[in-house]
Amino acid sequence: MAAVLSWLRLKRLTLLQSFILLCTLTLVAVLAVVVLEFNWAESIRSRLADRSAADEWVLYALVGTILLTIAAGIVLMAVLFYRWKLREPLGILMKASERISANDLGFRISYDGKDEMGELCRVFEKMRGQLEQNYKTLWRSAEERKRLNAIFAHDLRTPLSVLKGYSDLLTAYLPGNSLPADKLLDMIQTMKVHIVRLESYAEAMNSIQKLEDLPVRIREIETDRLTSLLDGSARQIAAGFGKTVESSADADSDADSVAVDRDILMQVVENMVANGARHASSRVDIHYRAGGGQFSVTVADDGEGFSDEALRKAALPFYRGEAPESNEHHGLGLYICKVLCEKHGGSLLIENGSSGGGRVTANFGTGLINR
Numbered sequence: 001m002a003a004v005l006s007w008l009r010l011k012r013l014t015l016l017q018s019f020i021l022l023c024t025l026t027l028v029a030v031l032a033v034v035v036l037e038f039n040w041a042e043s044i045r046s047r048l049a050d051r052s053a054a055d056e057w058v059l060y061a062l063v064g065t066i067l068l069t070i071a072a073g074i075v076l077m078a079v080l081f082y083r084w085k086l087r088e089p090l091g092i093l094m095k096a097s098e099r100i101s102a103n104d105l106g107f108r109i110s111y112d113g114k115d116e117m118g119e120l121c122r123v124f125e126k127m128r129g130q131l132e133q134n135y136k137t138l139w140r141s142a143e144e145r146k147r148l149n150a151i152f153a154h155d156l157r158t159p160l161s162v163l164k165g166y167s168d169l170l171t172a173y174l175p176g177n178s179l180p181a182d183k184l185l186d187m188i189q190t191m192k193v194h195i196v197r198l199e200s201y202a203e204a205m206n207s208i209q210k211l212e213d214l215p216v217r218i219r220e221i222e223t224d225r226l227t228s229l230l231d232g233s234a235r236q237i238a239a240g241f242g243k244t245v246e247s248s249a250d251a252d253s254d255a256d257s258v259a260v261d262r263d264i265l266m267q268v269v270e271n272m273v274a275n276g277a278r279h280a281s282s283r284v285d286i287h288y289r290a291g292g293g294q295f296s297v298t299v300a301d302d303g304e305g306f307s308d309e310a311l312r313k314a315a316l317p318f319y320r321g322e323a324p325e326s327n328e329h330h331g332l333g334l335y336i337c338k339v340l341c342e343k344h345g346g347s348l349l350i351e352n353g354s355s356g357g358g359r360v361t362a363n364f365g366t367g368l369i370n371r
Helices: 002-007 015-047 054-101 116-173 181-207 223-240 262-279 308-313 333-343
Strands: 219-222 244-249 257-260 283-291 294-301 347-352 358-365 367-369
Touching (some): 015 054, 054 116, 116 181, 116 223, 116 333, 181 223, 181 262, 219 223, 223 244, 223 257, 223 262, 223 283, 262 283, 262 294, 262 333, 262 358, 333 347
Parallel strands (some): 244 283
Antiparallel strands (some): 219 257, 257 367, 283 294, 294 358, 347 358
């Protein structure tokens, strides 16, 4: 029977077709056995014809044998149907269910049957694949949220430090009226810029799902005003590390204004300055250049420069290097710069200066506006 079923390739039949085929084969086999049982009963009755009770005894035996044959045929048919059509796919699905329950989705469900059980296995495999994809997406989303929260915490410290520095200056010099009015007004305007940045950070934390979703808002700003804002923040940051800042510009004569996202530029330059000041011996140099549809900011320090490993990995998230104070920061600064530069249509270049020290150049895609 098994050889016949194998020859007929039972797996290619549907469950109903398989059931009908097994019923037919079982019926044929049972009828054949019943015929043999009738012949057996007739032979016994002939040999016992001289006994009066033989006919009745043979009849009872024949009926009992036929019933046992039918029952055995039904049981055999059920066993064969389960073995050939249900056992393998049910076992596969049970093992798959156990692994899914254990949050193990790194497997595949494979069954070559062409019937409903094969289709069920394929649907189950499709569901497993979708669950695996959803799990990976959820995991990436959670990791991105953790990374984004760390980035926000990292970048919130800079405007807060700047505000604290200006607040200390106002507290120290304002009571004695020793601050010129224009200097006081400039400090207040710079503080206002950083307050607006803090507000935008708070708004972004409620709406942004990942760093790459940060919107770029291009606005026209005078080049002198922009470099003045960047210099002011840079000096505050460098002072916190006990370093000095020198800046220079090499802008096109016609580039009186540029169209950029001021907040993104300030965020990138502040991270670059903080990274440079962290590794500088005493000084950080900033050079601005506007031209060719780009606004570039180069931050160089007089430290030891980047190691070969740092040149490859400095822009990776959470890379801290081997600086003694590396445990005081998250290694996100240059990663943030890289992502934001690319969002602004530019790039980030990390290298060592010709005379030593680290050198980082941020390029921003922009429009030059002439008077």
